[in-house]
Amino acid sequence: MRDSLNERAADIVERCILPELDALGGKVHILANGATVIDLGVYAKGGWMAAKYFTEANLGGLGELTYTTMRIGTCRLPVATVFVDHAAIAELAAHDAFLYIEYKGVRRSVSGPIRSVTGTDQFAQAVDYRDPHPRKIVANIQIDGLPDEGMTDLIAASVEREAKDLYLLAARTGTLTGAAQVCARNVEQSLPSLLDQGFPIGSIVQASGCAPIPAVVDDEDLAYGRVNDGLLYGQETNLYVDCAEEEILRLEKILPFDKNKDVWGTPFEELFARCGYLWRNVPREWDAPCRVNFFDIRTGGQFSYGAIHEGVLERDFLGTNGGR
Amino acid sequence: MEWTARAEQSFQTLKQEAEAANCFVETRSGGTLIDAGWKAPGGWMAAKYVLEGLIGGRGQVSYTHRKMPDGSQIPALELFIDDPLGMMRSFVPDASGIYGVRKDGRWMLGVAEHAPAPEEQNGNVVTAASDSLFAGVLRAARLLARGVMMLQKEGITDIQWGWSSCPIAAMTADLEETERRRREMERSAAAGALWVRGDADAIRRALERTDYPGLRIHELVTAFTYGKG
Numbered sequence: 132m133r134d135s136l137n138e139r140a141a142d143i144v145e146r147c148i149l150p151e152l153d154a155l156g157g158k159v160h161i162l163a164n165g166a167t168v169i170d171l172g173v174y175a176k177g178g179w180m181a182a183k184y185f186t187e188a189n190l191g192g193l194g195e196l197t198y199t200t201m202r203i204g205t206c207r208l209p210v211a212t213v214f215v216d217h218a219a220i221a222e223l224a225a226h227d228a229f230l231y232i233e234y235k236g237v238r239r240s241v242s243g244p245i246r247s248v249t250g251t252d253q254f255a256q257a258v259d260y261r262d263p264h265p266r267k268i269v270a271n272i273q274i275d276g277l278p279d280e281g282m283t284d285l286i287a288a289s290v291e292r293e294a295k296d297l298y299l300l301a302a303r304t305g306t307l308t309g310a311a312q313v314c315a316r317n318v319e320q321s322l323p324s325l326l327d328q329g330f331p332i333g334s335i336v337q338a339s340g341c342a343p344i345p346a347v348v349d350d351e352d353l354a355y356g357r358v359n360d361g362l363l364y365g366q367e368t369n370l371y372v373d374c375a376e377e378e379i380l381r382l383e384k385i386l387p388f389d390k391n392k393d394v395w396g397t398p399f400e401e402l403f404a405r406c407g408y409l410w411r412n413v414p415r416e417w418d419a420p421c422r423v424n425f426f427d428i429r430t431g432g433q434f435s436y437g438a439i440h441e442g443v444l445e446r447d448f449l450g451t452n453g454g455r
Numbered sequence: 456m457e458w459t460a461r462a463e464q465s466f467q468t469l470k471q472e473a474e475a476a477n478c479f480v481e482t483r484s485g486g487t488l489i490d491a492g493w494k495a496p497g498g499w500m501a502a503k504y505v506l507e508g509l510i511g512g513r514g515q516v517s518y519t520h521r522k523m524p525d526g527s528q529i530p531a532l533e534l535f536i537d538d539p540l541g542m543m544r545s546f547v548p549d550a551s552g553i554y555g556v557r558k559d560g561r562w563m564l565g566v567a568e569h570a571p572a573p574e575e576q577n578g579n580v581v582t583a584a585s586d587s588l589f590a591g592v593l594r595a596a597r598l599l600a601r602g603v604m605m606l607q608k609e610g611i612t613d614i615q616w617g618w619s620s621c622p623i624a625a626m627t628a629d630l631e632e633t634e635r636r637r638r639e640m641e642r643s644a645a646a647g648a649l650w651v652r653g654d655a656d657a658i659r660r661a662l663e664r665t666d667y668p669g670l671r672i673h674e675l676v677t678a679f680t681y682g683k684g
Contacts, residue, residue, distance in 0.1 A: 154456060155537070179536070200620040346678070348678040
């Protein structure tokens, strides 16, 4: 992979986002330090198309987000579907939110191709790909306030660059942009879990995934819980791999989220509350994919692990009043 | 890109692609007429181009297949809309029955379904018979617009986003039977939702006025969801 993920993402920003901000429901802010902060759903309205470009830039232009619907229980829900090439690079070196900064006492995670510039976090280090000298660096952040000069300075400095080179795409969870881009993290969620379990990441040839978008609500804490239910209880990832079947078979009981028998079926809203609403308190085992289908190109074997929980998803979709 | 410009772009795309889209193009004194379902068969792409123009490019227009109770998989129209109010305005017909997007009194993209050609044409118009596939797809799209209209009539105007999924009923030469099938599909298989901020009673009244049982309204502040009945 020789293309610059940051340049591919910058192309999406410059061709699809900046000229169409009005249609996308977005707003651009050029900060005093020269950083370009693009509000696609913090205070701006955002929407389906804003989420699409937010995600595709986040993938370094190596994938596509489209929408469809699926039946869950008695309801039909909208669904975020992702198709990604060079999945290991796109997710582990870009899409996964594992670049951390600490700003004004709050630890924040940043995603996007920016992570491939120096590749310093543990998941970026799992792939060889680096993008050391792009013209522009592109980052994404899930946040409920607009990033300022101090934050953008920190983000750029984390990869030894200046803020004037930064495109930062921002959205909070309590908007459609935020909800859709979280649910588009279907393949994204699966790969770190596979890495945790020692799966040979280099054997992944192709990937796709889908997850229902069960809820969009104004309240950020409520949104956080319900949107993440779309991943924990509804996301399904397809991985086409070229490896020995033993590498797949041993994942059956240790990979999917339903391995957590004590909490499976509990809405994330409740689980997050138990963790004091702090991601650092969430057990790593909980950040696990709902369902993964392996297609082994080498042997022709097909294996599926995990289960969708329609009850939690339908409850989220029907809202606080149960749809009545 | 401005809504009107996007609508005109869609018309021009359909005009360029007319042969591939199974349409006929006629230049008339008042503008260009594209037959997408009278003498021409029209089809999927014609309807898709037009819908993308009617929504001003603010969203996704796509086809999928939905599984029916009898096990068959039939085509369905899916919409994911970033400006539901704007979309609704595109479906409001004028006195002559043409709906679409206008600028300075001219149709950038007008749609007519009641006659092969409007008596007086003023701009870009696409025409199709009611029993055509084109008309069936636009009918499926219009469900969500009708839901928005009902909300607006009840005073709810903070309508943020929406989506819909409606299978396309098979057409027949019998227009009455075609209509019956479409109504049945809307009643039994169409689904959709709109995200709004507004009063609960107004939402409930709007839902009661729709003929779209599968529509849900999500109220963003209370996190409540409302359905018909």
